[in-house]
Amino acid sequence: MTATDSGAGPRPAQVEFRDVSYRIGAKQILSHLNLKVAAGETLVLLGRSGSGKTTALKMVNGLVQPTEGQVLVEGKPTTEWDLVRLRRRIGYVIQDVGLFPHFTVSRNVGLVPRLEGWEPARIDHRTSELLAMLDLPPDQYLQRYPRQLSGGQRQRVGVARALAADPPVLLFDEPFGALDPVTRQEIQQQFLRVSQSLGKTSIFVTHDAREAMLLATRIGLLAGGRLETLVSPSDFLQAKGAEVEAFRACLG
């Protein structure tokens, strides 16, 4: 199965991988990845540990640069972007959250808007709005520090922080991997609701096939640095290949 832009439609790709490879010494992490992500879709990169999915994700905001090929964001290669500007247009959520421990929730969420020079009143309004959207009552949470939050609350603050400056693209690196199953399910539902209402372009990395089925508009399955399959969740149930079957077996 080759990677085509099925489902991308006539709209231009928001993010595009053009024959992207990545190698560290003799170790091939990614091989000839071709992929287009259309505006507004949620592409889930599914794969085992070491399949190259996180590396691919980090190429979108320039944390990693390809050793071959190009990653284009809004039609422009990441090598030509001013990386600071590029990153402020891309929200990033990771498993360890990475909230600043010395900042309150309010300062954490308002960080990128502040870097972008928003008026304080507008930042406050935006911060409260986002927390409310993620079911964290602002009056209770704005002044807390990350250490005063549970894992699920921290992750939601992380999502709020990524959304703060209203970036067109969002990247998620196993954001819910460290949460207990009940909290994970709640936050996944919340993610679906939020992503459907905001219409952002999301790239979501996970090793959990159920999560992929639940959240994706398309699933890209990576194995050993290669894109094995790129299909919609319903087609994923019929797709062929050993790795697809291995992941489908996890669906139970």
Added chain:
Amino acid sequence: MTQFTEIWDLTLEHISMVLIAVGIASGLGIALGIALTRRPGLRRWVLGFAGVMQTVPSLALFGFLIPIPLIGGIGKRTAILALVLYALLPVLRNTLTGILGVDAAVRESAVAMGMTERQILWEVELPLASRTILAGVRVATVTTIGTATIAAAIGGGGLGVFIFRGLASVDSAQILAGAIPAACIALAAEGGLGWVERKLSPV
């Protein structure tokens, strides 16, 4: 009464010598420490140099500096230079440890959110490392207060004047007149800087 004014004067001289030396060592140590977090290749060399400086017996170091032109000679300037060389390592090492100890996920988030190197340094790395850095300054200050008594051997003044005078005349009252105030200053510095450390962002 004149003895008390002498103790008072030499105490002030001692404190000012320590403040100048620790001030320079802190500025230099923090700046150098920050630079080294960006240049892993240089770390070994600079830490090695600062480490060797600490192993030189202090009396010998003061002695070595006397014949060196421009920076050496007899007097306060040479004494301060020697004290700076001693105080450098704890500040440098703690700056490095503090910044490198910042959680990798926090650093990655800072980069991924589009913070510039300068913003990451001032808003993330230095605040999160501040307690560790200050602990280095505290250790440097307390040891410098003790080491500064040796400055009197090369004409640097300070409370060491009493101690050397007492040693020469086998007069323990003179030695105590230097040692007790020095110990009190060290205790006060330890307590004061320890308090500030605990006050700093409790992360």
